[in-house]
Amino acid sequence: MKKDKTPCKRYYRQRAHCNPLSDSYIKYPLNYNYVDWKLHYPYYFKNENIIENKEKKNENALKDIEYNNDNDNSKDQTDRNIINKETNKEINDLMGDVNKLYLNTNKHPITYDKIICSKSNNHEVKFLDIGCGYGGLLFALSKLFNDKLILGLEIRDKITNYVGEKIISYRNNHYPYYNNISIIRTNAIKFLPNYIKKNQIEKIFFCFPDPHFKKHNWRRRIITLENLSLYYHLLQKNGLIYFITDVFTLHLWVKYCFYKFPYFKLLSHEEYKDDICIKLIHESSEESKKVKRNNQNMYFCIAKKI
Structure with missing residues (x-):
């Protein structure tokens, strides 16, 4: 398996000293409630997000199936396949976010x-x-x-x-x-x-x-x-x-x-x-x-x- 290339330090050199009391344009949150830690540690949140989204979508989709399809088994199986495809897509999307x-x-x-x-x-x-x-x-x-x-x-x-x-x-x-x-x-x-x-x-x-x-x-x-x-x-x-x-x-x-x-x-x-x-x-x-x-x-x- 091909390994990811580690960044080269010489391209990121910057002067060591700066004034921390000067005005700067660094963005900051209003308070800690505005910080979304799953952006920084996605590995620790991915399972929770997938399970939560899956439960919500399964619940909604199954309600539709029960309402619209009492006898049509083929349609029931089709709807369940759609749910599984959406869940797999969420997992792939989330793994992509890990590298962002x-x-x-x-x-x-x-x-x-x-x-x-x-x-x-x-x-x-x-x-x-x-x-x-x-x-x-x-x-x-x-x-x-x-x-x-x-x-x-x-x-x-x-x-x-x-x-x-x-x-x-x-x-x-x-x-x-x-x-x-x-x-x-x-x-x-x-x-x-x-x-x-x-x-x-x-x-x-x-x-x-x-x-x-x-x-x-x-x-x-x-x-x-x-x-x-x-x-x-x-x-x-x-x-x-x-x-x-x-x-x-x-x-x-x-x-x-x-x-x-x-x-x-x-x-x-x-x-x-x-x-x-x-x-x-x-x-x-x-x-x-x-x-x-x-x-x-x-x-x-x-x-x-x-």
Whole structure:
């Protein structure tokens, strides 16, 4: 069987730095009720959609058969064949949708123009990789936590396209794996509550974020005292934040923010020593591999919501 071609990274290069506080034209939903998660994780919704549509159409068609055809068995069989053909068509159409991308980019746009019923959103994202870059951590998490829906958030347009197209390629080449990861282009500092509801998330990852060295740019950092209030709101009780960087001063800044915020506790080595995610944040992302090649130090911390 011919494998899908993985996108080439060199065609998706984009400058690393941007201002998350500037005005942008990135679309966003009014609130999380407008986000249709089956567009991003179709594998988890396909059976429900097929069964629901099949039941409705079978019920309507069988009512017509009973009303119009008490004695004509040949017509009854014909109508039943029509029902089966329509169901098969729905399955084929749905499998085609699996390869369609909805990334909120110029190339793969999303519309957030209607409320999605809660029944259609009965699977929830549990892990967030904020500023996921080229998606190395997403793919590593997908293997180890295949029962969790994992979402990457990235502000850069081209890189979001790269990761989204790579996910589709991996889904097709390694079915049924990698169906639990997806990516959306958005500004997490501004629009994260428009996608995620209160007490929904188990783990949030921040891997090698922009350090914004200049003092007047510190407010742009992804972890500040103000932003910790947002992450606290979204995390479940005992939810975890993982942070890693190669910039020691940024590491000190983040630890200071956690110390000052009363509802997060920094974990000790004894508390996190058996956590497999520590290994992943040090080894799986593209930036961590680059730091390792250059023989640079990495600094990390883990905080728990209390």
